Amino acid sequence: MNSKVYQVESGLLRSYTIDEKGKDHIFMFAPENWIMADNVSPDQPCDLFIDALEDSIIIQKTKAIDSDLEHDIQKLIKRIEVLQKRVIMLMSAPAIERYEHFNQTYPDIVQRVPQKMIASYLGITPQALSTLRGEIARK
Amino acid sequence: MNSKVYQVESGLLRSYTIDEKGKDHIFMFAPENWIMADNVSPDQPCDLFIDALEDSIIIQKTKAIDSDLEHDIQKLIKRIEVLQKRVIMLMSAPAIERYEHFNQTYPDIVQRVPQKMIASYLGITPQALSTLRGEIARK
DNA sequence: CCCATTTGTTAATCTACATGAATGCAAAAT
DNA sequence: ATTTTGCATTCATGTAGATTAACAAATGGG
Numbered sequence: 266m267n268s269k270v271y272q273v274e275s276g277l278l279r280s281y282t283i284d285e286k287g288k289d290h291i292f293m294f295a296p297e298n299w300i301m302a303d304n305v306s307p308d309q310p311c312d313l314f315i316d317a318l319e320d321s322i323i324i325q326k327t328k329a330i331d332s333d334l335e336h337d338i339q340k341l342i343k344r345i346e347v348l349q350k351r352v353i354m355l356m357s358a359p360a361i362e363r364y365e366h367f368n369q370t371y372p373d374i375v376q377r378v379p380q381k382m383i384a385s386y387l388g389i390t391p392q393a394l395s396t397l398r399g400e401i402a403r404k
Numbered sequence: 405m406n407s408k409v410y411q412v413e414s415g416l417l418r419s420y421t422i423d424e425k426g427k428d429h430i431f432m433f434a435p436e437n438w439i440m441a442d443n444v445s446p447d448q449p450c451d452l453f454i455d456a457l458e459d460s461i462i463i464q465k466t467k468a469i470d471s472d473l474e475h476d477i478q479k480l481i482k483r484i485e486v487l488q489k490r491v492i493m494l495m496s497a498p499a500i501e502r503y504e505h506f507n508q509t510y511p512d513i514v515q516r517v518p519q520k521m522i523a524s525y526l527g528i529t530p531q532a533l534s535t536l537r538g539e540i541a542r543k
Numbered sequence: 544c545c546c547a548t549t550t551g552t553t554a555a556t557c558t559a560c561a562t563g564a565a566t567g568c569a570a571a572a573t
Numbered sequence: 574a575t576t577t578t579g580c581a582t583t584c585a586t587g588t589a590g591a592t593t594a595a596c597a598a599a600t601g602g603g
Contacts, residue, residue, distance in 0.1 A: 282492055290495045292488065313488070334473045341480040348487035349431065349452070353421055355494040356429045356527035359559070379580065388495035393560055395582055498589070518550065532590055534552055 270302045271295070276321020277377060280313050281385065291386040293347075294318075294374055300340055318378055360389045361397055409441045410434075415460020416516055419452050420524065430525040432486075433457075433513055439479055457517055499528045500536055 271278065278295040292313060295301040301315060317323075347370075354363050364387055368375060375383065384394040410417065417434040431452060434440040440454060456462075486509075493502050503526055507514060514522065523533040 282496075290492060292492065334477070338473070338477060338480065341477065341484065344484055345480065345487065348484065348491060351491050352487060352494065353429060353431065355491065357421075381580070389559095390561060391581070392562085392583085396560095399582080520550070528589095529591060530551070531553085531592085535554095535590095538552080 270300055270326045271315070272300050272324040272326060273297055274322040274324060276317060276323070277319040277374070278315055278317050278321060278323070279378075279382065280315045282313055290388065291382055294371055294378070294386070296371065296374065296377075300344075318382070355388060360387055360393060361401070363387050364394070364397060409439055409465045410454070411439050411463040411465060412436055413461040413463060415456060415462070416458040416513070417454055417456050417460060417462070418517075418521065419454045421452055429527065430521055433510055433517070433525065435510065435513065435516075439483075457521070494527060499526055499532060500540070502526050503533070503536060 273295045275297055278299075278301050280292045280295070280301055282290050282292060293301065350366075354366055358366070364383075367383065367387060380394055380398075381391040384391045387394065389397075412434050414436055417438075417440050418430050419432055419434070419440055420430045432440065489505075493505055497505070503522075506522065506526060519533055519537075520530040523530045526533065528536075
């Protein structure tokens with residue numbers, strides 16, 4: 266079981282899947298002080314890939330729960346919180362609101378990654394994001 | 405902080421949000437042996453409501469992490485896993501595939517709740533689910 | 544049993560977003 | 574300098590699913 270947890274000291278990571286049609290979907294970004302894991306659970310794998318979008322310093326932690334249990338639980342809860350919000354927004358909010366929420370969640374990432382990746386995170390095409398940004402700028 | 409965790413012994417719970425337009429979105433179901441929590445984190449509340457869809461026996465656990473820490477972590481990880489899958493499917497899979505995945509995740513729930521709730525879980529309207537089921541039956 | 548309310552179905556129309564293609568543009572690569 | 578290569582923009586068209594509405598079926602309470 267080669268599943269790992271990474272603590273980002275500096276730089277920027279992303280995790281993403283590739284669906285049957287070959288399209289990739291960014292699952293999350295991890296800038297400084299975020300943690301990121303590939304397969305949270307060894308069974309029922311999720312095929313989550315991770316790579317660095319910037320030169321990054323990361324600390325690789327073994328998932329063996331050794332010392333700071335409470336701390337780990339807090340981190341996990343934080344992630345659940347983010348995921349819940351994301352599910353709800355995907356179900357109920359149109360792309361433009363998801364984009365605005367993205368800007369709040371990751372205030373400075375917009376400048377740091379190409380737009381196509383943000384589109385991938387939002388679950389829309391780069392073209393859709395482009396026109397959507399046009400509309401925002403126009404008003 | 406009145407946030408609780410519930411362990412379902414028998415019956416069926418659901419958790420859901422209500423968006424600004426008054427529409428509700430079922431976040432998850434919890435049949436026997438599942439756990440369910442309302443606000444995972446006291447800050448940044450998510451306005452997740454819980455109620456029982458069947459007569460249910462539940463054990464209310466305080467969220468204070470008392471004894472079985474490892475066990476709690478396993479549960480949390482399971483939830484993250486489910487959430488991740490859900491996010492990915494919402495982004496990449498059409499409603500019909502989400503419906504099929506739902507049937508795998510909750511094999512017998514289809515019979516136990518009204519369709520409108522399943523639609524809510526899937527993030528589509530009851531009408532859409534109805535026609536979608538028609539198409540499945542027809543082939 | 545009858546009425547009222549909720550739930551499911553079907554169909555017409557509308558809209559957000561996907562898809563595909565053409566164009567411009569900047570950064571690499573040669 | 575020139576040729577790639579990848580990214581962003583714009584437009585035309587297609588489509589999944591929303592919306593609205595009307596009706597049928599089921600459920601529940603008196």
